[in-house]
Amino acid sequence: MTGRRNFQRTVQQLLLSSLIVSFALLSFAASAFGQNGGELRFCLRSEPKTFDPLLVDDDSSLSIRYLTGGVLARVNRHTQELEPELAESWKISKDGKQITFKLRQGVKFSDGTPFSAEDVAFTMQRLMDPALHTSTGDAFRSANGTVSSKVLAPDQILITFPASIAGLDRLFDQVAIMSSHSPKKEAAVLGPFMVAEYKAGSTLLLRRNPFYWKKDPAGRQLPYLDSIRLDIQANRDVEMLRFKRGELDLINVIDSDYYDKLAATSAGVAHDAGASLDSDFMWFNQVATAPIPEYKRAWFRSTNFRLAISEAINRDDLSRIVFNGHAQPAVGPVSPANKFWFNGKLKAEPYRPDAALQKLQADGFHLQNGALFDKGGNAVEFSIVTNASSKPRERMAVMVQEDLSKLGIKVNVVTLDFPSLIERISEKFNYEAAMLGFRNVDLDPNGQMNIWLSSAKQHAWNPQQKTPETAWEAEIDRLMRAQASAADPKKRKESFDRIQEIVAEQAPFIYLVNVNALSAVSTSVAGANPGILSPQTFWNAERLTLNPNTRASR
């Protein structure tokens, strides 16, 4: 009897052990290769203006396009390298005017219709339609003429442009391919998710695309998530409260105050990915016809004056105090986070009030009873306008005000509502100095063409010049055009490096800080790797998973 009992016990133990081992193996497999199911939740900060991927121009629509659209090639938001997606490979002609894509086979749209080169041709034709003005299409318009697409085979297409386009292949990161055959048109997508439900002003529900082509290393179809619920919520305080209550899984961009509060209360939730591509800067009005006194225009047009102001600003303090250390002193138009295009020879302007004063004295300025006067006896006083809605920018302006007061310069800080500010700085030119930020989503400098060309409308300090008014602006024009027409990335880089040096020498923009990319990701989300490029937290949405407890509760 005892032997039988022992045998039974041994069998039971073996069964139990094998069950435990199986469970452990399953758990390991699940954690290693992701789990299916669950609903990820986060907020859009405004109503999406369109679901048409070719008309996208606002942040919310961009997020939706990123999650639903399939592209030929995608910039990896972590490595910043271009990687194949729907195109297995591509080749750019030597003159930079043609690109040939070899497409992936067996791919289907979310409605089950097959994907082929005809869809790419249809998308390009629609994108370049002159009646359809889109920022995505404008990036491909290098010269007058038509863009033609030739289907070489069901999986091969040749696209020809009237002139060479610098960084041509990277532009396809923004082109979500549309179906030429599907009756659903933009609703038929190639991305990991598809729009399932939309309640205007409230919620957008994205469901898993059952025909998504991508698989994980174990051969399991992606995405892991069942759905993504996007609540439309403009109020950041409410968004943060909901995140803290566990109603949201991530916040794509948070400010430094929220970051510190989150980091203090919830470990491993707040993420600082380092300096972003965004920059905050100030500039002086150099427009010849601006309604400002002539002696002030002379100050603002003096390189020494601008450089002195730049040297008198304590950027370390701005980063440390205004952004609680979650910002870096800015070097120039390209953030150090932009691995390829940043000119590594340049350094952020150090805080040197003494050197600044010497520069001003070289220009005829002098101190008298603690106040600075120019050679004509005019007290140095000017106003800095900035937008009222940005608390960090207002704080920076007040700190600049204090820094410059040490040189005897009186600064008046004026906060205006955004439309009034834009009217003053871009239409009436009725301002002296302005402080704003540049939200850069494009790694390639071609995206800054409308800022650096002297004839451009966004050439903030002196826009829409008929001919460049200074030699250095003429040189920037020449270099910008040279880099835009060169096919060789090294030659382009040389040109843009020089532009960065000229900007540092002339200080038309006084760059202040590059704010860090701060985000919040709940511990219930696995696989997130927040980066500096948009969309910071969900750039790898198809590989994100929710832990089983969270999944069960949804």
Next chain:
Amino acid sequence: MFACIVVLAVCALSLSANWLAPSGYAKQFRDAPSSPPSRQHWLGTDDIGRDRFARVLYGTRISLLLAPAAALVSTALAALVGGLAGYLGGIWLRIARGFTDLFLSLPWLFLLITVRALMPLNVSPLVSVLITFLILGLLGWAASARVLSTSADALRNSDFVLQARASGLHGSRLFLIHVLPNLKPVLYAQFWISIPVFILSEANLGILGLGVAEPLPSWGSLLRELEGMISFREEPWRLVPLVLLIVVMTSFQLLLSNEELTA
């Protein structure tokens, strides 16, 4: 009585800011931003290291002194428009009422933002604060004018005014001797009502970042510090400006009730 003591005490405190907070409202202690209360900074420092106690005192001074000034401007305008229209009656009264109704129907906040945007940029913070309250005063007369026109209209048809008229008293003498003194209680009430309204209007503009220019503090700019505060327990000392605003507004309301009862 208690309300009067509170208002006077707050006024006295704000007027003695130079002695109580010698560091001033603008000095940035950059080594100690957002610090908690200490012996050096009784209410801690703000985001860029400015002494919060000093800013509360100076901000109170600005809001408490300039809001009555703005109320005076608006009440004077209201007396001029409403009082005269009511006294003259007939077509003048209809025109004045139409005009005040039109003025009242304007979206106040947007009007203030527009006027603020049209202001010259290169003005000192002190001038900007004067302009802000002057704008508030110039734009805030309509509601009081409506009340005053009705009161003056009632007075115009009262027995004693008819009797004075029958005795040969006309024009400005009749207005100044008989009508205006009898409008006094309404004028006082309108003046007291306007003060908290202007304080709150400036606070609203300040919260939008469009109030008094930096580095000058006001209750509006101090309240803006509460933006993004998601728990009262975190830094309760930051609530001092809000508490002060509530206490002063309540005191004004209590004073106003007394004033109305007396009237």
